[in-house]
Amino acid sequence: AHYGSYPKRYVREIYNNLSIVMGMRHANKMINSCSLCGLCKEVCPNGLNMGEICQAARKLMVETGKMPPSAHEFALRDFRFSTGEQFALNRHQPGFTTSSVLFFPGCQLSAAKPHYVRKIYDLLCAKIPGGVGLSLGCCGAPAQWAGREELFQETLEKLAAEWQGLGSPQIITGCPTCYSIFKVEIPEASIETIWTVLDQLGVPGTIGETLSPRVFAVHDACTARNEPELQDSVRRIVQKLGHQVVELERSRETTDCCGYGGLMSFANKEVTQKVRQRRVAENEADYLAYCAMCRDNYAKEGKRVFHLLDLLFGDEELTGADKGPGFSKRQENRARVKKSFLQELWGEAVAEEKGINLVIPEEVQELLEERMILEEDLQAVITYAESTGSKFKNTEKNTYIAYFRPVTVTYWVEYSPEGDGFLVHNAYCHRLKIDG
Structure with a gap:
C-alpha cells in the first residue's frame, strides 16, 4: 500500500485527524486518496470497508469546514458544468407525450464518446416501443465522493423530480456509476444499464462488423463489482460480436478502480498513476471497458483499451489507442451532445457561444x-x-x-x-x- 500501514492504524489516524481543533491535519490527503471502490471489503476476512470510513470522514470534514478546497474544487467545478444549462436536458422522444424508458447516458460517456450517445439513443428508439425519453446530466457521484452531502441530495432531488415529470419511466443508464447511484438513491425507480438491455434485446447483425475478431481482457468497473448480471451481459455481448474474452487476475467482485473513483485522481496523482500502471500491466491483451472513465484512464498509461461501444460503432483504425479528450474538450463534448439533440431531433436553434x-x-x-x-x-x-x-x-x-x-x-x-x-x-x- 502507498501509505505503508494497516487498517487499524489508518482508522486511528483518521480519528485523530478529525479530532484536531488546531494544527496540521496530516491525514487529509490519505483520506481523500481513497477511491471508495469497496475492494478492501471484498478481500478483508472481517469485511472492513475503509471506503465507508473515508467517506464518513470526508462528510464530517466538509460539515466542520476542515476539508481543504484544493482537494475537490476542480472536480466539483466540472460537476456543476454537467448539471448546468450547458448540458442538462430532459425530454420525451419527439412525437411522444410519454416515455416507456428514459435513457441517461451520463456526463462521462457524453464527454468521452459523444458520437456514440446519439447512436445508442437511436438504437433504443428503434428497439423499444412507447417512447424513449432522454435525460442529460450527472448522477451526483462527484458531489457524494467529495463529501458534499447537501449538494449530492440537491442533485438527486432535482433528478428525481425531472424523472417523475416524465412519468417515472424505467431508467436505462450508459454508465455503471450512474446505475449504482440511482439503484441506491432512487429505489422506487426501475433501473437497467444499456448492456443488460442490449443483451436482452439483441444487437442488430450489421452492428460491430467493422472490427475484426480479437481477444479482449475485460475490466469491470468498480461500481459494478457486485453486479454479476451486468458483468455477464457485457461478456455475452462481446462474444456475440465474435470476440474472445479473457479474465484479468482481479475481475468481477475483486476488480480494481481506474483511479477516478472517489475523485482519487484529483486528490493524489501519484497514487492514481501507480494504480493505473499496476492494472495495465496485468495482461498483454487489449483491454475492454464499459465505463468511459476506466477506458480513458487506462489509455492514458499507453494501454490499448476499447470501450464496449467501440465494438458496436467504432472504426477499426481509430479506436483503442486514443488517450481520450482533455478536461476542456470533455466539457465541450457535453455541450455539443445537448446542442446536436436539440437541433437534429427537436429542431431547435441553439445560439453559438464563441470565445477568443x-x-x-x-x-x-x-x-x-x-x-x-x-x-x-x-x-x-x-x-x-x-x-x-x-x-x-x-x-x-x-x-x-x-x-x-x-x-x-x-x-x-x-x-x-x-x-x-x-x-x-x-x-x-x-x-x-x-x-x-
Whole structure:
C-alpha cells in the first residue's frame, strides 16, 4: 500500500485527524486518496470497508469546514458544468407525450464518446416501443465522493423530480456509476444499464462488423463489482460480436478502480498513476471497458483499451489507442451532445457561444491537464489583459504575461498574438490572492 500501514492504524489516524481543533491535519490527503471502490471489503476476512470510513470522514470534514478546497474544487467545478444549462436536458422522444424508458447516458460517456450517445439513443428508439425519453446530466457521484452531502441530495432531488415529470419511466443508464447511484438513491425507480438491455434485446447483425475478431481482457468497473448480471451481459455481448474474452487476475467482485473513483485522481496523482500502471500491466491483451472513465484512464498509461461501444460503432483504425479528450474538450463534448439533440431531433436553434481563438501546442495542452486548467480560464485571463492592458511584456521572448482571479484561483498565462487569436506558451495557477 502507498501509505505503508494497516487498517487499524489508518482508522486511528483518521480519528485523530478529525479530532484536531488546531494544527496540521496530516491525514487529509490519505483520506481523500481513497477511491471508495469497496475492494478492501471484498478481500478483508472481517469485511472492513475503509471506503465507508473515508467517506464518513470526508462528510464530517466538509460539515466542520476542515476539508481543504484544493482537494475537490476542480472536480466539483466540472460537476456543476454537467448539471448546468450547458448540458442538462430532459425530454420525451419527439412525437411522444410519454416515455416507456428514459435513457441517461451520463456526463462521462457524453464527454468521452459523444458520437456514440446519439447512436445508442437511436438504437433504443428503434428497439423499444412507447417512447424513449432522454435525460442529460450527472448522477451526483462527484458531489457524494467529495463529501458534499447537501449538494449530492440537491442533485438527486432535482433528478428525481425531472424523472417523475416524465412519468417515472424505467431508467436505462450508459454508465455503471450512474446505475449504482440511482439503484441506491432512487429505489422506487426501475433501473437497467444499456448492456443488460442490449443483451436482452439483441444487437442488430450489421452492428460491430467493422472490427475484426480479437481477444479482449475485460475490466469491470468498480461500481459494478457486485453486479454479476451486468458483468455477464457485457461478456455475452462481446462474444456475440465474435470476440474472445479473457479474465484479468482481479475481475468481477475483486476488480480494481481506474483511479477516478472517489475523485482519487484529483486528490493524489501519484497514487492514481501507480494504480493505473499496476492494472495495465496485468495482461498483454487489449483491454475492454464499459465505463468511459476506466477506458480513458487506462489509455492514458499507453494501454490499448476499447470501450464496449467501440465494438458496436467504432472504426477499426481509430479506436483503442486514443488517450481520450482533455478536461476542456470533455466539457465541450457535453455541450455539443445537448446542442446536436436539440437541433437534429427537436429542431431547435441553439445560439453559438464563441470565445477568443487560442492556439495551444501539444506540450502546453499536457501542462494544462496536469495543472487542471481549462481553456475558458485562459480565455478569461487573456480577455481581461487585452481589455484592461493589465499585462507584462517579456521583451526577450516577445510574449505577454498576465493573471486573473475569477473566483478562488489565480491563473497566469504567457501568450502572444497570432493571426486572429493568441498562441499560449505557458500557464499555471495558485491560490494566493495578489493585492494591488
